[in-house]
Amino acid sequence: MLPAKRLLTLLFCALYFFEVTFADSLIVxxxxxxxxxxxxxxxxxxxxxxxxxLKSMAIAGGTAGITRGISDxxxxxxxxxxxxxxxxxxxxxxxxxGVGFGTRTAIDGGKVVQNLVVDGVGGxxxxxxxxxxxxxxxxxxxxxxxxxxxxVQGTPxxxxxxxxxxxxxAGGVAGGLKGAVKAAVTGDDVGQAALSSVVxxxxxSVVTEIVxxxxxxxxxxxxxxxxxxxxxxAGETIDQEAFEALVNDRYLAAxxxxxxxxxxxxxxxTVGLSFGLGIDPQTAIDTGSTTLENNFIPHLVVGAVxxxxxxxxxxxxxxxxxxxxxxxxxxxxAVDGVIAVVTGGAMKLGGKIVKPLAKGAWQYGKTVxxxxxxxxxxxxxxxxxxxxxxxxxxxxxxxxxxxxxxxxELKTVSxxxxxxxxxxxxxxxxxxxxxxxxxxxxxxxxxxxxxxTRHALERMEERKITTTMVDKAxxxxxxxxxxKNNVINYVLDEGFASGKSLIVGQDPVTKNITTVIPVxxxxxxxxxxxxxxxxx
Amino acid sequence: MSISNKQExxxxxxxxxxxxxNQQRREIINIQKLILEGDILLQDVDNEELALFLxxxxxxxxxxxxxxxxxxxxxxxxxxxxxxxxxxxxxSRLIT
Numbered sequence: 183m184l185p186a187k188r189l190l191t192l193l194f195c196a197l198y199f200f201e202v203t204f205a206d207s208l209i210v211x212x213x214x215x216x217x218x219x220x221x222x223x224x225x226x227x228x229x230x231x232x233x234x235x236l237k238s239m240a241i242a243g244g245t246a247g248i249t250r251g252i253s254d255x256x257x258x259x260x261x262x263x264x265x266x267x268x269x270x271x272x273x274x275x276x277x278x279x280g281v282g283f284g285t286r287t288a289i290d291g292g293k294v295v296q297n298l299v300v301d302g303v304g305g306x307x308x309x310x311x312x313x314x315x316x317x318x319x320x321x322x323x324x325x326x327x328x329x330x331x332x333x334v335q336g337t338p339x340x341x342x343x344x345x346x347x348x349x350x351x352a353g354g355v356a357g358g359l360k361g362a363v364k365a366a367v368t369g370d371d372v373g374q375a376a377l378s379s380v381v382x383x384x385x386x387s388v389v390t391e392i393v394x395x396x397x398x399x400x401x402x403x404x405x406x407x408x409x410x411x412x413x414x415x416a417g418e419t420i421d422q423e424a425f426e427a428l429v430n431d432r433y434l435a436a437x438x439x440x441x442x443x444x445x446x447x448x449x450x451x452t453v454g455l456s457f458g459l460g461i462d463p464q465t466a467i468d469t470g471s472t473t474l475e476n477n478f479i480p481h482l483v484v485g486a487v488x489x490x491x492x493x494x495x496x497x498x499x500x501x502x503x504x505x506x507x508x509x510x511x512x513x514x515x516a517v518d519g520v521i522a523v524v525t526g527g528a529m530k531l532g533g534k535i536v537k538p539l540a541k542g543a544w545q546y547g548k549t550v551x552x553x554x555x556x557x558x559x560x561x562x563x564x565x566x567x568x569x570x571x572x573x574x575x576x577x578x579x580x581x582x583x584x585x586x587x588x589x590x591e592l593k594t595v596s597x598x599x600x601x602x603x604x605x606x607x608x609x610x611x612x613x614x615x616x617x618x619x620x621x622x623x624x625x626x627x628x629x630x631x632x633x634x635t636r637h638a639l640e641r642m643e644e645r646k647i648t649t650t651m652v653d654k655a656x657x658x659x660x661x662x663x664x665x666k667n668n669v670i671n672y673v674l675d676e677g678f679a680s681g682k683s684l685i686v687g688q689d690p691v692t693k694n695i696t697t698v699i700p701v702x703x704x705x706x707x708x709x710x711x712x713x714x715x716x717x718x
Numbered sequence: 719m720s721i722s723n724k725q726e727x728x729x730x731x732x733x734x735x736x737x738x739x740n741q742q743r744r745e746i747i748n749i750q751k752l753i754l755e756g757d758i759l760l761q762d763v764d765n766e767e768l769a770l771f772l773x774x775x776x777x778x779x780x781x782x783x784x785x786x787x788x789x790x791x792x793x794x795x796x797x798x799x800x801x802x803x804x805x806x807x808x809x810s811r812l813i814t
Binding site: 635636637641644645666667668682685687689692694697700701702705708709711 | 751755756757765769773774777779787788
């Protein structure tokens, strides 16, 4: 065995060279020790300080880091890369086993043949588990096209519960095999070790999948918001291809940003949940990591491929919805081929193959959905990303349109007033008493830019409000957006001799006056709390 | 018209529900004048909420033809709003 100082120097050089951090294995080892010592922190710290524990940490950290480092340096494909096939998986796992064997033998010593058998079989089992995990993922989320990032075909064939159950089964078999082989070469009870490892392996796979799925929603949430902003800002000026590329990049960046965190949280959750259950945390973590690498991360990356296509479709559908209502939106979806297929399978959309949305929505008009609105609702609810983008586009866009209308309207009023002030100033050079003339002209300027609804005229008559008072409110009042009633309110503070204020409502689109309400000055502010003050 | 506390307001609103369209409209104008234009503050009532409720009622328009000129609301919506507000009133316990 190598002397300790030489060993540590070698290890840290390797860690530095391959840019590996020690923290990950330290955290996991601490959690494993804590579990083994029934949450006794004193004993855990004692154990962490022992040579065996340090060796174990060095092996775990070193193996993971050096494997990653070598694959980076030689350009080897890793799980999650494009077209990562069975042969690539075999190469990757054998590299990992080889590094594991070397690190274990160098640090821990022991019998070379024993280590070789344990790590060699471990590599083969991990290859098998990885392959099975990927197939389970395909059945759950759809199949990546050849080339990895050219699209997705197929529809989910298994439920979430079946998906977790199958991962548990695969993880259990893999854990059991590894445990049995290790027990056989070390002379332990093979049956007992296999049984314990089956349970631990299954546990690790299931917990990891559950944690990872929770993160998937978080990533989708984050990317969806960015997509919606991008769509609304870019609008007509961006073409579909450029937009899809942008969305894909965003999605991939978000996955990349979160993948390490997902791994760490999954490990800690596995260890944390294994407290008191008689689960071997290390076996659970190992199978969980293999499941994560081979199933979850590749399928997340695949998700990015069709996120762009779905986002663009949502935008197209939204525009069609604005023009032709729900029926128009459905027609647009049908033209795109999104709801034309009812039996699952692949379909073409804007150069990409995507999963069909709402299998049954196309049956609109064939008794399933009584109205176009209901059918569109089914489409929106049936696809998570599409639904989120469509809904947020609707709400965000509505706010922007309203804001734009209000701003434009106020600018128009302001311009009218300014123009009349200039005209009046010219006139005032010819006449005396120009102040009065200016007031009159300003009012007239606004009068020409508004009409009254008959409802407003009746209110004015009942409340003894003159057009001059309305115009004064329009020209001098504070302006507030009342989103509940969709009007701009002009508030003329204490505009009456009695000290009352006047609220004049105006439709921002038609400019028609909608109503006039006199209100006691001290009660106005309370009412305005619900509204948003807008300035020209 | 005289309303000074929550109970009287509840009674008024319940009676409002039973009136015909034109009477409803007239009564709404009356209570708006009383509450919004006057100094009166009702006991045991959130007066800010009441002011907003009455302000919103100004967009009630019983005449279907006049409703088309803007998104004014009709009788069903009026009934719904009054019932909702009544429910809030009856369930509220204002701490002052």
